[in-house]
Each structure stands twice: as structure tokens, then as C-alpha cells.
Amino acid sequence: MWRLLASVLFFSCLIVSSLSLGDSEVTCSGIVPLRYRNDKISITDYGGVGDGRTVNTKAFRAAIYRIQHLKRRGGTLLYIPPGVYLTESFNLTSHMTLYLAKGAVIKAVQDTRNWPLIDPLPSYGRGRELPGGRYMSFIHGDGLRDVVITGQNGTIDGQGEVWWNLWRSRTLKYTRPNLIEFKDSKDIIISNVIFQNSPFWNIHPVYCSEVVIHHVTILAPQDSPNTDGIDPDSSVNVCIEDSYISTGDDLVAIKSGWDQYGIAYGRPSSNITIRRITGSSPFAGIAIGSETSGGIKNIVAEHITLSNMGVGVNIKTNIGRGGYIKNIKISNVYVDTAKYGIKIAGDTGDHPDANYNPNALPVVKGIHIKNVWGVNVRKAGSIQGLKGSPFTGICLSEINLHGSLNTYRTWKCSDVIGTSLKVSPSPCSELRTTGGSNFCSSAF
Numbered sequence: 166m167w168r169l170l171a172s173v174l175f176f177s178c179l180i181v182s183s184l185s186l187g188d189s190e191v192t193c194s195g196i197v198p199l200r201y202r203n204d205k206i207s208i209t210d211y212g213g214v215g216d217g218r219t220v221n222t223k224a225f226r227a228a229i230y231r232i233q234h235l236k237r238r239g240g241t242l243l244y245i246p247p248g249v250y251l252t253e254s255f256n257l258t259s260h261m262t263l264y265l266a267k268g269a270v271i272k273a274v275q276d277t278r279n280w281p282l283i284d285p286l287p288s289y290g291r292g293r294e295l296p297g298g299r300y301m302s303f304i305h306g307d308g309l310r311d312v313v314i315t316g317q318n319g320t321i322d323g324q325g326e327v328w329w330n331l332w333r334s335r336t337l338k339y340t341r342p343n344l345i346e347f348k349d350s351k352d353i354i355i356s357n358v359i360f361q362n363s364p365f366w367n368i369h370p371v372y373c374s375e376v377v378i379h380h381v382t383i384l385a386p387q388d389s390p391n392t393d394g395i396d397p398d399s400s401v402n403v404c405i406e407d408s409y410i411s412t413g414d415d416l417v418a419i420k421s422g423w424d425q426y427g428i429a430y431g432r433p434s435s436n437i438t439i440r441r442i443t444g445s446s447p448f449a450g451i452a453i454g455s456e457t458s459g460g461i462k463n464i465v466a467e468h469i470t471l472s473n474m475g476v477g478v479n480i481k482t483n484i485g486r487g488g489y490i491k492n493i494k495i496s497n498v499y500v501d502t503a504k505y506g507i508k509i510a511g512d513t514g515d516h517p518d519a520n521y522n523p524n525a526l527p528v529v530k531g532i533h534i535k536n537v538w539g540v541n542v543r544k545a546g547s548i549q550g551l552k553g554s555p556f557t558g559i560c561l562s563e564i565n566l567h568g569s570l571n572t573y574r575t576w577k578c579s580d581v582i583g584t585s586l587k588v589s590p591s592p593c594s595e596l597r598t599t600g601g602s603n604f605c606s607s608a609f
């Protein structure tokens with residue numbers, strides 16, 4: 166009954182807010198202009214065979230070589246017709262569109278032994294999972310400009326199971342490949358594509374700027390290890406909107422490097438918008454961290470609809486990380502069934518090696534979370550800062566996290582300073598209840 170009433174209330178709020186918006190729905194997707202490409206080629210012109218058995222690596226490499234070296238004005242579109250195109254990993258090039266028709270599937274081979282290795286990211290100092298290099302992402306972009314991956318909801322399939330099993334049996338040699346990585350790239354659009362069964366993180370823009378990811382679907386089993394949806398990492402001006410993500414790890418996680426390597430590299434993630442995301446995961450819906458060493462600031466996440474979650478909103482960092490997490494605004498989050506509604510923690514995640522600096526404490530300051538509605542949430546929240554670096558300016562408003570019978574709906578706090586307004590269940594005393602028009606302004 167409560168759940169029903171809660172949903173009715175929630176949806177009527179949605180209707181009211183969408184009415185007031187009218188047709189001009191707010192969007193950040195315009196930060197990268199969509200370019201029309203006159204020059205079009207098809208993978209079949211380069212020997213591509215979509216029979217699900219032929220290995221098409223040569224076709225992809227030849228087609229992309231042609232785009233790179235024949236430099237057509239306005240760039241070139243590479244068309245993938247319906248069919249299943251098995252291939253090894255490949256590199257994209259600048260000024261191209263990878264276009265997947267309806268029914269087109271680009272599928273990764275399952276040969277993990279001959280998968281190419283690349284250098285670790287300088288902000289991580291080593292592979293995220295294991296020391297040394299890391300396997301190149303299935304589809305890779307390094308130092309590119311003006312790249313679009315789109316179409317009619319064709320599929321990019323990582324066939325990650327073999328990799329998950331290597332992880333499960335602890336027989337991985339190096340860090341697993343991402344499904345897609347863009348590194349040091351600019352003006353990237355990813356839309357209308359289905360990503361499934363990534364070996365590791367799905368979409369990883371790192372050291373990038375002007376990135377738009379919208380109308381994508383990202384799928385991986387709930388028990389698949391580390392299959393994060395979208396991880397903007399040391400990147401600026403990123404727009405993530407209108408997508409459905411259901412994976413085995415965080416749906417969207419903003420990162421910026423790892424301990425002493427991330428501090429030395431010093432590349433923050435900033436001006437990132439996450440809007441109208443729906444999904445489900447045993448980990449977090451909206452996550453920040455735990456790799457936050459280059460700093461993370463000016464983040465907006467809103468209109469997030471989650472079900473069957475580990476944590477709704479999770480901000481996580483650790484000693485040794487240094488850096489900062491500041492000016493974070495998260496609003497209009499609906500969570501149906503979760504272990505935790507909100508969790509902000511200073512003790513999460515591992516270290517790259519023993520040389521991290523235990524005195525490098527992150528600064529967490531100015532986190533505003535408002536309009537969160539949860540039903541069947543087992544624990545409302547926990548906010549645990551660091552003794553030497555308490556989290557400040559934590560401001561919670563209009564938060565209702567409903568439990569069900571036999572659940573602990575209380576908040577747990579330590580080393581945190583902040584304010585709260587209309588939060589139920591009532592928050593811990595560290596979040597002093599206040600009101601007035603300046604409410605939360607001290608957070609920024």
C-alpha cells in the first residue's frame with residue numbers, strides 16, 4: 166500500500182514537472198555539434214562478413230585506415246549493415262562515424278591470449294586490476310577528435326564471460342579490457358547503440374573533453390564483475406543523458422586517477438552532467454570515486470530512476486587519494502529497493518601499491534543532495550568522513566527514504582559537518598536541521 170502510494174505521489178510529481186518543462190526538455194547534448202558526413206563506406210566493401218563466424222579484424226582495420234588516410238572533407242561514415250561481425254579489438258580514427266544499422270552486432274572474439282596490451286594510464290600508474298600494462302579496449306580511440314558512434318540501436322558485444330571467468334578463477338594476467346575507451350580525445354558523441362557484456366568497464370572516456378553519451382543502453386549480468394556503465398575519468402564537459410544501464414557494478418562513476426599517480430598527474434574531472442538515467446545494479450546508481458586523486462568538481466546529476474540497487478547515491482574516496490570532491494549537486498532521484506539510499510564514505514577502495522601517502526587526505530566539500538524518494542530502502546544512509554579531513558558542507562534536503570518492516574532506517578554519521586531540511590528518517594545530529602532562503606548556500 167505504502168509503495169503504491171509512494172509511486173503514485175512520485176509519478177504525479179514527475180507529470181507536474183514535465184508539464185512545466187513543456188516540449189523544450191533540458192539537455193546538454195548540444196555541447197558537441199552533430200556533423201553530417203558526405204563520404205560513406207560500408208564494412209562489406211572492405212571484406213566484412215556478418216555471419217557471426219568470420220573474423221573481421223582486417224576489414225575494420227582496412228576501412229578505418231582508408232578513413233584516416235583519405236581524409237575526406239567532413240569526415241567519413243563507416244556503415245555496419247545488419248549481421249554479426251566478429252572481430253578483434255580495433256582503433257578508431259578522427260573525423261569518423263561508426264554507424265550500426267538495426268540488427269548490426271560488432272562482437273569481440275574470445276581469444277584473450279592474443280589481445281593487445283597497452284601502457285597503463287599515467288594517473289593510475291599501473292593497470293587498475295593488476296600491475297603492469299592493460300589489455301586495450303575492444304574499441305579504442307587515442308588522441309582523436311570528432312568521432313561519433315551511433316546508428317539504429319545496433320549492438321557492441323564484448324562477450325565478457327571469458328574475462329569474468331578469468332577474474333573469478335584469479336588467472337588474469339593483466340587488467341581486463343574496457344568495451345570502449347577514448348583517451349586524450351575531444352568532441353565525441355555516443356548515441357543509439359546497445360552495449361553488452363563488457364569484459365570490464367563499458368564506456369571509459371579518460372583525459373577527454375566535450376563528450377556526449379545519450380540514448381544508449383548498457384547491459385551486463387548483475388553478477389558480472391566490474392562492469393561499470395559509464396566512467397568519465399579525468400575528463401571535462403561531459404554530458405550523459407537519456408540512457409538505460411543495468412550492469413554488475415556502478416551505473417555511472419566519475420573518477421580522476423589513483424593515489425600518488427593521480428595526484429602527480431593532476432587531471433580533474435569537472436563540469437559533468439548526468440540526467441534522466443534509469444537502471445539497476447548491485448552497486449551504485451550515481452557514484453563518485455573511489456579514484457578521485459586528480460579532483461572532481463562541478464557535477465550535476467538529476468532525474469535518476471533506480472531499482473534493485475546496492476546504493477542509490479555513493480560518494481567514495483579513501484586516505485592516500487588526496488584531491489578533492491566539491492560542488493556536487495544531485496537531485497530528483499527515485500530509488501525502488503536498495504540496501505542504502507545514500508552513502509558517502511572516506512574508507513572505500515584499494516591502493517595501487519604500498520607507496521601511497523597515508524597523509525594525502527581528500528577534501529570533500531559542498532555536496533548537495535535534494536529530492537530523493539526511496540521505497541523499500543533498507544538503510545537510509547551513512548556519511549562517514551575522515552578524522553583528519555571531515556566532510557563539510559554536506560547539505561541534504563527533501564529526502565524521504567522509506568523502509569519496509571524489519572529494516573534499519575537510521576542514518577550513521579561521523580566526521581561530517583552539514584545541514585538538513587525535511588529529511589526522513591531524521592538525519593544524524595551532525596547534519597543540523599535548518600531552514601531559510603540561504604539554506605545550503607554554505608555548501609558552495
Ligand SMILES: *[C@@H]1O[C@H](CO)[C@@H](O)[C@H](O)[C@H]1NC(C)=O
Nearest residue numbers: 193196402403404436437438
Ligand atoms: C559546462 O557544461 C555545459 C553543458 O552541460 C556547457 O553548456 C558549458 O559551456 C560548460 N562550461 C564550461 C566552463 O565549459
Ligand SMILES: *[C@@H]1O[C@H](CO)[C@@H](O)[C@H](O)[C@H]1NC(C)=O
Nearest residue numbers: 226255256282283301305307
Ligand atoms: C591502437 O592504438 C594503441 C594505443 O594508441 C596502439 O598502441 C596500437 O598500436 C594501435 N593498434 C593498431 C593496430 O593500430
Ligand SMILES: *[C@@H]1O[C@H](CO)[C@@H](O)[C@H](O)[C@H]1NC(C)=O
Nearest residue numbers: 316317318357380381382409
Ligand atoms: C534506441 O534506444 C534508445 C534507448 O532505449 C531510444 O531512446 C531510441 O529511441 C532508440 N533509437 C532508435 C533509432 O531506435
